[in-house]
Amino acid sequence: MGVIVLGSANEDTAVSVRRHPGAGETVLASSAGVGAGGKGLNQAIAAARAGASTTFVGAVGDDDAGARLRLALTAEEVGTRLARSDRVTGSAFVMVSAGGENAIVVVPGANQDAEALGREADAAVGAIAEGDIVLAQLEIPIDVVLTAFRLAGARGASTVLNAAPSAPLSDALLDVVDILVVNEHECLDAAGGDRRDVRGAAEALAARVGTVIVTLGAQGALVLSGGDVDLVAAHAVSAVDTTAAGDTFCGALAARLAAGEQLNAATRFASAAAALCVQRPGASASAPYAQEIGEFLAARAS
Ligand code: RIB
Numbered sequence: 001m002g003v004i005v006l007g008s009a010n011e012d013t014a015v016s017v018r019r020h021p022g023a024g025e026t027v028l029a030s031s032a033g034v035g036a037g038g039k040g041l042n043q044a045i046a047a048a049r050a051g052a053s054t055t056f057v058g059a060v061g062d063d064d065a066g067a068r069l070r071l072a073l074t075a076e077e078v079g080t081r082l083a084r085s086d087r088v089t090g091s092a093f094v095m096v097s098a099g100g101e102n103a104i105v106v107v108p109g110a111n112q113d114a115e116a117l118g119r120e121a122d123a124a125v126g127a128i129a130e131g132d133i134v135l136a137q138l139e140i141p142i143d144v145v146l147t148a149f150r151l152a153g154a155r156g157a158s159t160v161l162n163a164a165p166s167a168p169l170s171d172a173l174l175d176v177v178d179i180l181v182v183n184e185h186e187c188l189d190a191a192g193g194d195r196r197d198v199r200g201a202a203e204a205l206a207a208r209v210g211t212v213i214v215t216l217g218a219q220g221a222l223v224l225s226g227g228d229v230d231l232v233a234a235h236a237v238s239a240v241d242t243t244a245a246g247d248t249f250c251g252a253l254a255a256r257l258a259a260g261e262q263l264n265a266a267t268r269f270a271s272a273a274a275a276l277c278v279q280r281p282g283a284s285a286s287a288p289y290a291q292e293i294g295e296f297l298a299a300r301a302s
Contacts, residue, residue, distance in 0.1 A: 003255055005254070020103050036285070042251070128157050134160070241280065248277040252270040
């Protein structure tokens with residue numbers, strides 16, 4: 001079965017800095033580059049590279065950046081349903097520190113064009129088949145995601161929500177999510193309550209959504225499903241750029257679920273994909289291919 005990613009597409013301008021600047025401070029970058037990004041586009045490319053037949057549903061402006069993003073997707077053999085919006089194509093400004101940590105500012109532009117996005121999403125979801133995976137994040141209007149997930153569920157597809165960037169999640173939305181993927185901050189934000197207890201927050205969310213995966217960086221990923229809780233170990237690697245690590249995890253996870261793999265095995269594959277991603281610079285450019293992920297897992301197992 002296939003993966004349909006509904007989400008944002010940005011043109012990223014990334015700079016490498018020794019450390020992130022503080023308020024009012026100017027720092028010098030050692031390099032700068034422009035590439036295809038946006039959480040949705042990154043996830044679509046990660047899913048395609050991980051081996052899934054993938055379609056990306058999003059919106060771009062009628063401008064050069066939009067044309068470049070369209071080309072980037074096509075070059076990766078990602079099918080596109082890209083609405084052409086009156087707004088400018090989304091852009092993001094990414095600062096990556098020497099330790100690989102990023103700080104990102106997004107200018108959403110066309111990604112917030114609910115009407116254009118909704119039109120494409122309706123058409124795309126109307127064409128999905130039972131068993132497909134529909135993956136979305138929250139850099140686009142939440143109502144577009146809610147409507148698409150309702151339709152996707154009714155057609156027998158599974159829905160995966162990566163609740164990034166963090167936003168309040170309504171009961172109506174959680175009711176139509178099959179798998180929720182969050183990092184620890186997003187988990188605490190989504191659950192409310194005690195802000196120090198990630199495990200408690202994950203359990204509270206798992207009472208509302210069938211499956212919850214909490215990515216914990218170097219601590220691995222907590223998988224809560226059907227009353228079971230498993231910790232999938234992380235791979236110790238030296239990170240040069242953590243940009244799109246979460247996106248790569250989600251794209252690879254969706255690809256393996258679409259291929260019929262069980263949740264824990266798919267999570268192990270996704271963790272390996274993220275471990276490879278952080279060892280390379282860039283957003284979508286850093287997503288690994290299925291063969292590399294397989295080789296990485298095999299090497300770690302031996
Ligand atoms: O998750 C990384 C992405 O966040 C970047 O590619 C940037 O465009 C922002 O959407």
